[in-house]
Amino acid sequence: MQYIKIKETIAEQIEQGMLAAGQKLPSERQLAETFATTRVTLREALSLLETEGLIYREDRRGWFIAPPRIDFPLSTAEDFLVLAEKQARQASLSVIRAKNTLANKQVSGWLQLGPFAEVYAVEMLRYLEKRPVCLVRYWVHAEKHTVQDCDAAQELFAWLRQRESLHELNVSDSVTVGCLTGETAVRLHAAPGTPAIVIERKVYRGEYPVAAEITIWRHDTLTVTSNAVHLSQ
Known part of the structure; x- marks a missing residue:
């Protein structure tokens, strides 16, 4: 499924240090364009990452890479x-x-x-x-x-x-x-x-x-x- 592949790609970049703790992700529109997908599919991937504690969302500000627990x-x-x-x-x-x-x-x-x-x-x-x-x-x-x-x-x-x-x-x-x-x-x-x-x-x-x-x-x-x-x- 495409949202699984998107989730794994972002998770891999976090684990490799390409995305740093506290860094803001591009907007959902930009990410959807990058992965050539719909906002609905992208949000499924982001929700999985959030559930695993790899990213977090701030209301009205967007998505960020979660610092270490x-x-x-x-x-x-x-x-x-x-x-x-x-x-x-x-x-x-x-x-x-x-x-x-x-x-x-x-x-x-x-x-x-x-x-x-x-x-x-x-x-x-x-x-x-x-x-x-x-x-x-x-x-x-x-x-x-x-x-x-x-x-x-x-x-x-x-x-x-x-x-x-x-x-x-x-x-x-x-x-x-x-x-x-x-x-x-x-x-x-x-x-x-x-x-x-x-x-x-x-x-x-x-x-x-x-x-x-x-x-x-x-x-x-x-x-x-x-x-x-x-x-x-």
């Missing part, structure tokens, strides 16, 4: 900025909001809260090489803490590190695959329907929940990893 270990108290630095990546954060607010039903369930309970809620964006790659939302018990200035808000474990003994905490993660929609797609400069990886994280001290976090990643930006576990009879 970042390795993201599950169930560890690792800050994103530290993790990125270890992997020689340029990372940054921007805070959208940080405030005390009433917990909704989902957050109340995660943190085992009663009616009208307040939480300290933070929403922020993570960037790799100045590209927004992840929307973060986390919640902690508000009765123990006072509201911070939005500009002073930190990532979850950096925030906890100043207030909790991390070696007494346990982390539990669950991973699902979804797509970017609405405000999340806008903030990540993505077209609606772009694939996403969603990680729900809960932090416990013993059986007591301390915090909860959701991170919504563009799917081409990370590889989820887990430590090996030795099994014995």
Whole structure:
């Protein structure tokens, strides 16, 4: 099929370094002319490349070559900025909001809260090489803490590190695959329907929940990893 051949040709050029990370592809019209095909067939090829994480689309800007993925270990108290630095990546954060607010039903369930309970809620964006790659939302018990200035808000474990003994905490993660929609797609400069990886994280001290976090990643930006576990009879 022609779209498979187009996809393999572009993938080969990426693998050989002829197309560099972050480089913008020619317009769909130009690519269709180059491959002597229709826009419909070309888009099938581009969709396959996007699914494999080799290219990504920015809404109204076109298609780009995806940078290398970042390795993201599950169930560890690792800050994103530290993790990125270890992997020689340029990372940054921007805070959208940080405030005390009433917990909704989902957050109340995660943190085992009663009616009208307040939480300290933070929403922020993570960037790799100045590209927004992840929307973060986390919640902690508000009765123990006072509201911070939005500009002073930190990532979850950096925030906890100043207030909790991390070696007494346990982390539990669950991973699902979804797509970017609405405000999340806008903030990540993505077209609606772009694939996403969603990680729900809960932090416990013993059986007591301390915090909860959701991170919504563009799917081409990370590889989820887990430590090996030795099994014995």
